[in-house]
Amino acid sequence: MGLSMTEHVLPFPGRPGGVAPEVVSAIEALLFASGEPINSARLAQIIDIPTEQVRIAIALLQDRYSEGRGVVLGRVADGWQLRTAPAFSPLVMALRGAKPKKLPRPQLEVLSSVAWQQPVTRGEVDRVRGVDSGPIIRKLLDRGYLRVSGRRDEPGRPLEYRTTKAFLTVFGLPSLTALPRLDERREVSKSEE
Amino acid sequence: MGLSMTEHVLPFPGRPGGVAPEVVSAIEALLFASGEPINSARLAQIIDIPTEQVRIAIALLQDRYSEGRGVVLGRVADGWQLRTAPAFSPLVMALRGAKPKKLPRPQLEVLSSVAWQQPVTRGEVDRVRGVDSGPIIRKLLDRGYLRVSGRRDEPGRPLEYRTTKAFLTVFGLPSLTALPRLDERREVSKSEE
């Protein structure tokens, strides 16, 4: 691809080796939005220009996305792809790792029965779910979505659980009084396309 | 952000207003990898630099990703996000073989009603539109554009709704204060997201 072109040739698309700036930007947009590698023929077909033009534009983009930049243009699997520069992958991982993870369904189930019935004992959660919920309650305590709020005054004095402020935050609720009621579920979900 | 810096200041991070090129590239990589808007404080925290440095780097990146480019850096939902320039959306759609995502007029109306008057109850939306908006509110909750924000202190304690960060992101709004004031409409309530 040994083209050593600089951007000042851009305004002269008529000149051999020149290419309209919009073509370069179009390819940039396509590579950005795609995520996956795209080959020159496909780019030429979508933008409806000769493949030769795509090659010139790619060379210009390679100058733009090169050494030292956060995003680089690489040749991958017979196509072109914009990728984060390898040097920054630890940072990218730090960003990804900080994302809250999806809660598994059993945890959501336990959370729902505590949320609407609180304070609640483990036995009560077990009865609603029909399975032993002990380990899941422990996970939710670890995650900070549940807390022990006291003991029930009944035989065995079982622990009582309540939801925490972190629970409210993750569901975007200002307070427990904002929990929708069962009748409100019906109100809003009255389905009608 | 009125900085009119050019990249030649980059190699002098010690100089006031200067920033190491690696910082600029790191932010570029993070914005590219994230997809979602990231705010300056979060960028500063991940890279472990002062927020002031992030601001300078962002200004430089804004120069880089600006008018005429295929990808632009936009101020969205109190953060920064790389997105394709609108001019190229037909090409991106051709690439993906996708149709533009539709938002039916009733959903736009309900969304507007919540956006400008939030927090708002279903009854208030119904009154302005003259039709039952329950099913549409539910759809917008499902799409993640609305959220329950509390209950109104009035008989029946109805749920109150607000728009979400996803709403700002999808409509490319920097914040709720970017919503224009409509003539004679009561002032947009200041949001504390």
Add this chain to the structure above:
Amino acid sequence: MEAAVSSGSASWTVHTDVFDGPLDLLLYLVKRDGVDVRKLDVRRVTDSYLAYLERMRDLNLSLAGDYLVMAATLVHLKSMELLPRLPTVLEEEEDPRDALARQLQEYERLRQAADFLDEQPRVGRDVYVRDPAVIDGSARIESGLDIFALLDLYANLLSARDAPEPIVSMVGDSGPDFRSCCEWVLRRLGGVGGRGELSQMLQSLHTRAERVVAFVAGLEMIKQHWLSVSQTGHLAAIDLVQLVDEDRIDLNNLTTWVEDGDSTPEDENGPLDD
């Protein structure tokens, strides 16, 4: 839906799905007739509105009740104009015509707002971001959870709790055993490639104990890679698919859960067979 109607000299094209309710229709008629929204000409707009409803009826288009309520309101306002003003009407009370005009103005502003939003470069329509899956739908799973989805889940738990317990309980009956529950799940799937939706399968069982053990049996067989499990979305139905032929499934190899180590052969087609 769109219908062209010819009536007398006027030819109409009725876009029935254009109107998002009576206010929308009313606003359209007011503007079409060149009337100032702030000084509503009640007689004129009532006549236009009723004429429009009439045409809709001629086309056999069903009208939502909201349209008829508005018609009643308009007729009432019109009749008030025709009657001499009653002295009992309090001075301070707002003229209902003004109230309607105000409502229309407010609705007009809402439409302005909707227009503004519609003109914004929108993700998925005008602009694209990386990994668009993060933006729509699944965004809530990442950055916050949907409280109504949680409520739905809770409501399902409550209704499942109403499952009838067995009427007859035999002394010494230790409940459903793990092995026969595995076999029951496999029978329901019916061979390699067989599919089943987990919650539907479990609902066909009569007791909660059976459901629980069958559920765990399913999980164990997923762990053994005898079944695959998939879910199309957050809280969506859970589909099981049998991956391995029954000949290659050795239930004796399962050590999990089988605490007493023996299964009762006479139970194999026993209580779980519905």
